Amino acid sequence: xxxxxxxxxxxxxxxxxxxxxxxEALKDLTFQVRSGEILGLLGPNGAGKTTxxxxxxxxxxxxxxRIFFQGQPLKVGEPRRRIGYLPESFRPNPNLTVFEYVQFxxxxxxxxxxxxxxxxxxxxxxxGMDRFPKRKISDLSKGMGQRVGLAQAFAGDPDLLxxxxxxxxxxxxxxxxxxxxxxxxxxxGKTIFFCSHILSEVERLCDRIGxxxxxxxxxxxxxxxxxxxxxxxxxxxxxxxxxxxxAS
Amino acid sequence: MRGILTISLVAWRExxxxxxxxxxxxxxxxxxxxxxxxxxxxxGEVARYIQDTGLVGMSVVCLAVSILFGLFSLYQEKDxxxxxxxxxxxxxxxxxxxxxxxxxxxIVLFSFFAGAxxxxxxWLFGHKIVFGLLWAVYWSVxxxxxxxxxxxxxxxxxxxxxxxxxxxxxxxxxxxxxxxxMQSFIGLGRFGSxxxxxxVKAITVIFPNFDLFDFRLAILHDEALPWGxxxxxxxxxxxxxxxxxxxxxxxxxxxxx
Numbered sequence: 001x002x003x004x005x006x007x008x009x010x011x012x013x014x015x016x017x018x019x020x021x022x023x024e025a026l027k028d029l030t031f032q033v034r035s036g037e038i039l040g041l042l043g044p045n046g047a048g049k050t051t052x053x054x055x056x057x058x059x060x061x062x063x064x065x066r067i068f069f070q071g072q073p074l075k076v077g078e079p080r081r082r083i084g085y086l087p088e089s090f091r092p093n094p095n096l097t098v099f100e101y102v103q104f105x106x107x108x109x110x111x112x113x114x115x116x117x118x119x120x121x122x123x124x125x126x127x128g129m130d131r132f133p134k135r136k137i138s139d140l141s142k143g144m145g146q147r148v149g150l151a152q153a154f155a156g157d158p159d160l161l162x163x164x165x166x167x168x169x170x171x172x173x174x175x176x177x178x179x180x181x182x183x184x185x186x187x188x189g190k191t192i193f194f195c196s197h198i199l200s201e202v203e204r205l206c207d208r209i210g211x212x213x214x215x216x217x218x219x220x221x222x223x224x225x226x227x228x229x230x231x232x233x234x235x236x237x238x239x240x241x242x243x244x245x246x247a248s
Numbered sequence: 249m250r251g252i253l254t255i256s257l258v259a260w261r262e263x264x265x266x267x268x269x270x271x272x273x274x275x276x277x278x279x280x281x282x283x284x285x286x287x288x289x290x291x292g293e294v295a296r297y298i299q300d301t302g303l304v305g306m307s308v309v310c311l312a313v314s315i316l317f318g319l320f321s322l323y324q325e326k327d328x329x330x331x332x333x334x335x336x337x338x339x340x341x342x343x344x345x346x347x348x349x350x351x352x353x354x355i356v357l358f359s360f361f362a363g364a365x366x367x368x369x370x371w372l373f374g375h376k377i378v379f380g381l382l383w384a385v386y387w388s389v390x391x392x393x394x395x396x397x398x399x400x401x402x403x404x405x406x407x408x409x410x411x412x413x414x415x416x417x418x419x420x421x422x423x424x425x426x427x428x429x430m431q432s433f434i435g436l437g438r439f440g441s442x443x444x445x446x447x448v449k450a451i452t453v454i455f456p457n458f459d460l461f462d463f464r465l466a467i468l469h470d471e472a473l474p475w476g477x478x479x480x481x482x483x484x485x486x487x488x489x490x491x492x493x494x495x496x497x498x499x500x501x502x503x504x505x
Contacts, residue, residue, distance in 0.1 A: 054332075057332065057336060059332060059335065059504065059505045060504045060505075061504060077339075077340060077501050077502075078339070079335065079336055079337055079338055079339055080336055081336075081337060083336065085332065085333060085336045086333075087329040087332045087333065088329065089329055090328070090329045090330065090333065091328040091329070091330065092328070092330060093258070093262060093325075093328075093330060095261070095262040095265045095266060096258070096261065096262065100261075104254065104258050105333070105337070107250075107254045108251055108254055108255075108334070108337040108338060109337060149333075152333060153333075156337075
C-alpha cells in the first residue's frame with residue numbers, strides 16, 4: 001500500500017505579466033509527495049522548478065491551484081513551520097558564527113533556553129560542522145555554508161524538507177556530504193522534496209522523480225520507469241530526449 | 249512576539265559587528281572634535297557651538313543608521329535568499345517589526361552616544377549642564393524611527409535600495425520643510441481661502457512632518473519644552489510609525505516575495 005501523501009499539489013499554475021506579454025512559468029502542476037520518500041523534481045534551467053518551490057512555500061501566489069500539507073490547505077504568505085526549507089544559492093548571515101546562526105534558527109523554530117543550545121549543537125554535529133561552532137560564517141567555504149544551510153533546514157524537527165538545488169556549485173566531496181546527510185534524514189523517516197538539474201545525484205537519492213519542462217510536469221514516477229519510457233539505461237539520455245521532445 | 253524579539257536581537261548583533269558600526273562611532277568622535285574646534289573660534293558661545301554642531305552630527309549619523317543598517321540589511325538579506333528562510337518561520341509582519349526594532353536599538357545607541365558626547369563637552373568646555381540634551385536623544389529616536397519605518401514601507405512596496413535611499417532622503421528633507429512651507433502659505437494667505445489653508449495644514453500632518461520633533465533651538469537656548477507639545481509630537485510620531493509599519497506589513501503580506 002502506498003504511503004499517505006504529506007503534500008498534495010493540485011493544478012498549480014503561475015503566470016507573470018511582462019513587456020513581452022503573459023509568461024506562463026508553471027502550467028497545471030499536479031503531484032503528491034508521499035510520506036517518507038525522497039522525490040526529486042528535475043528540469044533544465046528555467047523549467048519552473050524554483051517557481052514551483054516558491055509557490056509551495058507560500059512566497060508566490062498561484063494564478064490557479066491549491067496546495068495541501070498533511071490534508072490541510074496552505075495559505076499564501078503564511079509561515080510553514082512544519083516544513084524545513086533550504087533556498088537556492090542560500091548564504092547565511094555572514095556576521096554571525098556558525099553556532100549563533102543555527103541557534104537563532106532553532107529559536108525561531110520554537111526551541112528555547114538550554115534545549116535550543118543542545119539542539120543547535122546536535123544539528124551541527126549531524127551535518128559535520130560541530131568542529132567549527134565559533135567560526136564566523138563569512139569565513140566558511142561554500143560547501144561549509146551549504147551545510148550550515150542544511151542544519152538550519154532541520155531546525156524544529158520538520159516533517160518535510162524542501163530543498164532547492166542543495167548541491168549546486170559544490171565540489172564532488174561537498175556534494176557527497178550533503179547527499180549523505182539527506183540519506184541519513186530519510187533513514188530517520190523524513191520526507192524530502194528537492195529540485196535539481198544534476199542527474200547523478202537525483203538517481204542516487206530519489207525514490208521517484210518528476211520531470212518539469214517549460215513549466216509542465218512531463219513525467220512522475222520511478223527513475224527506472226522513466227528510463228524505460230525512452231528505452232535507455234542512461235538517465236541523462238532519457239532526460240535529454242524528454243527535453244528535446246518538448247522543444248519539437 | 250518571540251519571533252520579533254529574536255529577529256531584532258540578531259539584527260542588533262549583526263549591526264554592532266559590522267565595520268560600518270565602528271566607522272559611524274569614529275564619525276561621531278570626529279564631529280565632536282570638530283564641534284570643539286569650531287567652538288574655540290567663537291566669542292564666548294562655546295557651549296552653543298558645541299551643541300549646535302554635535303546635534304547636527306547626531307542627525308547625520310542617525311540618518312546613516314536608518315539607511316545603512318535599517319534598509320541596506322533588508323536588501324542584503326533578500327540577496328542572500330535568507331529572507332525566505334526567515335519567512336518560513338515567522339509571519340511577514342513579525343519579520344518587518346523585528347528588523348525595525350533592531351534598527352531602533354542602534355538608533356537609540358548612536359543618539360545616546362552623540363547626546364552624551366555633546367553633554368560632556370558642553371559641561372567640560374562650555375561650563376554648562378544642559379539636561380535638555382536628553383530630550384534631543386529622545387526626539388532623534390522618534391524622528392529616525394519614523395524615517396526607518398517609511399523606508400521599510402518603500403521596501404515592502406518593492407522599491408530597490410538606491411531609489412529607496414533617495415526617497416528616504418527626500419522624505420527627510422521635505423519633512424523638515426513643512427512648517428516653513430505652511431508659514432509661507434499663511435504669509436500669502438490673502439490669495440487663498442480657508443479651505444486652501446485647511447488643505448495645506450492637512451498635508452503637513454499627513455506627510456511625515458519632522459519639524460514636529462525639531463526642538464533644537466529650544467534646547468540650544470535652554471528653554472523648557474511645553475508638555476503639551478511634547479505629548480502631541482510624541483503621539484504623532486508613535487501613531488505615524490505604527491500606521492506606516494502596519495501598512496508595510498499589509499503590503500508585504502499581499503505581495504509576491
